[in-house]
Amino acid sequence: NAGVMQNPRHLVRRRGQEARLRCSPMKGHSHVYWYRQLPEEGLKFMVYLQKENIIDESGMPKERFSAEFPKEGPSILRIQQVVRGDSAAYFCASSPGSLGGTNTEAFFGQGTRLTVV
């Protein structure tokens, strides 16, 4: 059972381009969480999704950022018209059920490091 897979591991985009970050959850996991880590900062919650539904997007910037988790395929975090301040590590986690259930744990991927030049 492979872990949470994120790709690409490193992504370089010029200002104004679009960035698409992909996250394949662990097998059997239907809950996905995206986090952003700015340099020298902790991880900040962005969005929580279940298959085909956004459950909590309270941490998502209001503009340019969107996320989806379709019925088939990986979860996608999309950043339009990237700016230098979007440079960060973006981590995805998945869990088999709602966090807070007995023995439900989230597992993290290795992250995608986005650099905007």
Next chain:
Amino acid sequence: KQEVTQIPAALSVPEGENLVLNCSFTDSAIYNLQWFRQDPGKGLTSLLLIQSSQREQTSGRLNASLDKSSGRSTLYIAASQPGDSATYLCAVVGNDKIIFGKGTRLHILP
């Protein structure tokens, strides 16, 4: 709103010493607490997870305790080694969200 604070922000100790990293959180309504390790430019490695009903967990030289009522957790590292140098992150789970502290950057001096 849950806030997680880790003290100290950075720590340098000689090899072989025992050390304690501290984590505090403002809302005691948590499901569990987890300690992670992060090496520079790398992902997260889960070290220990403590369910809210538990008081501590141990793995090798690591021991983590949880006092929900006071909103505190400690990570104890015994007989530290240079390979323990990393950033240690404390995270609490509540309301389908994991809230992280900013971490403690640990440097073990050979």
